[in-house]
Amino acid sequence: QVLLVESGGGLVQPGGSLRLSCAASTSISSIYIMGWYRQAQGKQREMVAIITSGGNTNYADSVQGRFTISRDVAKNTVYLQMNSLKPEDTAVYYCNKYLPESTWWGQGTQVTVSS
Numbered sequence: 546q547v548l549l550v551e552s553g554g555g556l557v558q559p560g561g562s563l564r565l566s567c568a569a570s571t572s573i574s575s576i577y578i579m580g581w582y583r584q585a586q587g588k589q590r591e592m593v594a595i596i597t598s599g600g601n602t603n604y605a606d607s608v609q610g611r612f613t614i615s616r617d618v619a620k621n622t623v624y625l626q627m628n629s630l631k632p633e634d635t636a637v638y639y640c641n642k643y644l645p646e647s648t649w650w651g652q653g654t655q656v657t658v659s660s
Contacts, residue, residue, distance in 0.1 A: 547571050547649050549640050554654030557630055565625040565654060567640030574598065574618045578643040581614060581625045583636035584653075594625060595643045607633070630658045 548570035
């Protein structure tokens with residue numbers, strides 16, 4: 546069982562920035578692809594960004610150029626730097642491997658973008 550704990554969310558004005566963290570209870574060095582996902586109220590959970598063990602990244606079109614995913618293997622942590630935030634980025638953000646493992650979902654961290 547892998548425990549993932551997300552943090553760093555909050556209330557931010559449009560155009561602002563946040564940095565999310567995802568701390569894993571086990572080494573992430575053997576996990577080939579880690580990802581960030583989000584679920585807005587009333588909508589399905591969607592993939593936001595993924596990163597391979599080699600550092601290759603991929604992003605949803607809606608966040609391309611604004612979000613950056615990274616991983617620190619020594620700290621067993623995955624990050625999501627979010628810049629130029631928009632109201633439509635409001636959601637609960639989760640991390641998981643890709644493809645996600647159903648038993649790995651954590652509590653997520655709420656991001657609210659509003660003036």
